[in-house]
Amino acid sequence: SEAVRAALAELRGNHAIIIMSKKDPSRLITARIGNAGGIVIGSGDGEMFLASDMPALLDHTRRMSFLDDGEIGVVTRSGASYFRLDGTPVVKEVQTVALDPVSTAKGGYKHFMLKEISEQPRSLSDCISGRIDFDAGDVHLEELQFSEEQIRSFKRVVLVACGTAWHACLVGKFLFENLARLPVEVDYADEFRYRQPIMGPDDLFIAVTQSGETVDVLVSMDLARRLGSPTLSIVNVVGSQASRVSDSAIYLHAGPEISVASTKAFTNMLAALYLLALKFGRVRRVIDAERARQELQALAKVPAMIGSLMTDHSIYQQLANLYFKRRDFLYIARGVNYPIALEGALKLKEISYIHAEGYPGGELKHGPIALIDEEIPIVAILARDRVYEKIVSNIEQAKARGGVVIAVCPAGDPNLAGKVDHVIETPVTTEMLSPLVNTIPMQLIAYYLAVRRGCDVDQPRNLAKSVTVE
Ligand code: M6R
Numbered sequence: 001s002e003a004v005r006a007a008l009a010e011l012r013g014n015h016a017i018i019i020m021s022k023k024d025p026s027r028l029i030t031a032r033i034g035n036a037g038g039i040v041i042g043s044g045d046g047e048m049f050l051a052s053d054m055p056a057l058l059d060h061t062r063r064m065s066f067l068d069d070g071e072i073g074v075v076t077r078s079g080a081s082y083f084r085l086d087g088t089p090v091v092k093e094v095q096t097v098a099l100d101p102v103s104t105a106k107g108g109y110k111h112f113m114l115k116e117i118s119e120q121p122r123s124l125s126d127c128i129s130g131r132i133d134f135d136a137g138d139v140h141l142e143e144l145q146f147s148e149e150q151i152r153s154f155k156r157v158v159l160v161a162c163g164t165a166w167h168a169c170l171v172g173k174f175l176f177e178n179l180a181r182l183p184v185e186v187d188y189a190d191e192f193r194y195r196q197p198i199m200g201p202d203d204l205f206i207a208v209t210q211s212g213e214t215v216d217v218l219v220s221m222d223l224a225r226r227l228g229s230p231t232l233s234i235v236n237v238v239g240s241q242a243s244r245v246s247d248s249a250i251y252l253h254a255g256p257e258i259s260v261a262s263t264k265a266f267t268n269m270l271a272a273l274y275l276l277a278l279k280f281g282r283v284r285r286v287i288d289a290e291r292a293r294q295e296l297q298a299l300a301k302v303p304a305m306i307g308s309l310m311t312d313h314s315i316y317q318q319l320a321n322l323y324f325k326r327r328d329f330l331y332i333a334r335g336v337n338y339p340i341a342l343e344g345a346l347k348l349k350e351i352s353y354i355h356a357e358g359y360p361g362g363e364l365k366h367g368p369i370a371l372i373d374e375e376i377p378i379v380a381i382l383a384r385d386r387v388y389e390k391i392v393s394n395i396e397q398a399k400a401r402g403g404v405v406i407a408v409c410p411a412g413d414p415n416l417a418g419k420v421d422h423v424i425e426t427p428v429t430t431e432m433l434s435p436l437v438n439t440i441p442m443q444l445i446a447y448y449l450a451v452r453r454g455c456d457v458d459q460p461r462n463l464a465k466s467v468t469v470e
Contacts, residue, residue, distance in 0.1 A: 015031070048079065137288070139275045154182065156184070188216075201230070207235070210237070218241055324449055331344045350463060351457050352450035374404065379408065395419060
């Protein structure tokens with residue numbers, strides 16, 4: 001351990017390391033340098049475990065300790081001792097992680113992904129319940145550490161995330177603009193951290209992350225903090241690094257998400273952003289109690305709506321049988337549903353390896369329309385919103401070029417009969433909540449296509465559940 005300490009002093013950047021010596025393989029030395037990239041040490045009975053993220057250990061133990069920046073752990077079969085880089089001993093608490101191993105088992109489903117898709121009515125209720133006050137027309141987010149005065153002082157919100165969580169942020173932009181009238185910027189964490197962002201105390205930095213361990217998100221949060229911005233994380237994994245280092249952490253309460261493709265965490269991100277935007281809208285006096293009550297009543301109906309989308313999967317199986325050999329898919333939508341087109345395309349790419357792209361419908365004629373022929377299925381997402389007629393006209397343009405159109409639209413649509421090849425109906429909700437119901441068909445289309453192609457749905461090639469390295 002002396003040699004390791006000396007070597008660590010020469011490292012730059014962020015590192016999470018485990019070292020084994022051939023001469024003494026019964027002893028592992030682990031270290032963490034920097035504020036990104038975690039090390040979790042699990043305590044079992046006569047055995048110890050090391051991992052970069054908690055879910056990896058759940059089958060073995062729920063008793064875990066976490067290394068902080070500049071700490072070293074010396075781990076043997078019987079336990080661990082901890083030091084700082086300068087050799088000072090550290091006393092580390094063993095925490096019992098409140099994740100239920102039963103909820104991490106497949107429970108009769110063929111894949112974790114299908115289980116997690118099916119859990120969404122419940123996980124969404126868990127995210128909402130206890131946070132809605134219908135009488136006062138208000139939202140209670142106890143974890144929010146900012147005073148009302150501070151919330152009123154924010155001039156801008158900067159939402160930062162990666163992958164699916166970034167798509168949630170894009171929806172969040174619409175929510176904050178609509179419900180709180182606050183300007184919003186959305187950034188990929190892997191880009192934000194290498195820019196020279198202009199941030200200060202009036203800009204609220206919000207990290208959205210399922211794992212709370214994505215290295216680029218953690219480094220971005222560190223950068224925002226150094227620039228003087230208050231930080232908030234919207235996070236699923238309790239006790240994760242993001243939740244520990246941000247000024248406030250709002251939990252998603254989605255339960256453990258095992259499948260690499262994120263599903264229930266995404267819909268809970270949308271719900272949490274909706275609640276937060278409503279809260280800000282109330283505190284900033286942008287919306288009154290009556291409007292908030294209506295918005296909350298609409299939200300409370302969504303879990304059951306999503307439940308109704310789970311009962312019959314036959315349309316997805318039919319689509320998979322028809323289109324599983326296609327090489328490319330196009331997803332189009334407009335407004336607040338445009339990020340759902342991106343999410344649909346990402347889901348398909350990552351688990352089925354079919355190339356897919358998401359576009360705002362209005363962009364078709366600026367380039368992608370050249371791709372359309374009878375070989376390309378086009379998933380078009382609609383809502384009863386201000387851009388409904390525009391997307392219908394985009395569908396007509398795509399059909400005129402021979403495209404196969406799969407329309408995901410609110411039940412009872414009067415305009416699409418005869419214009420599209422397949423219709424997937426979704427329950428009618430408000431414009432701002434339509435991304436929640438429209439997400440479910442995106443997940444099921446991708447899932448059944450991947451299964452039909454014989455792909456490893458839960459462990460797609462080249463991907464990790466949480467990206468703890470660059
Ligand atoms: O844990 P995070 O939410 O920070 O992860 C971000 C992305 O890595 C993640 O959403 C990824 O894109 C998923 N594979 C999408 O299904």
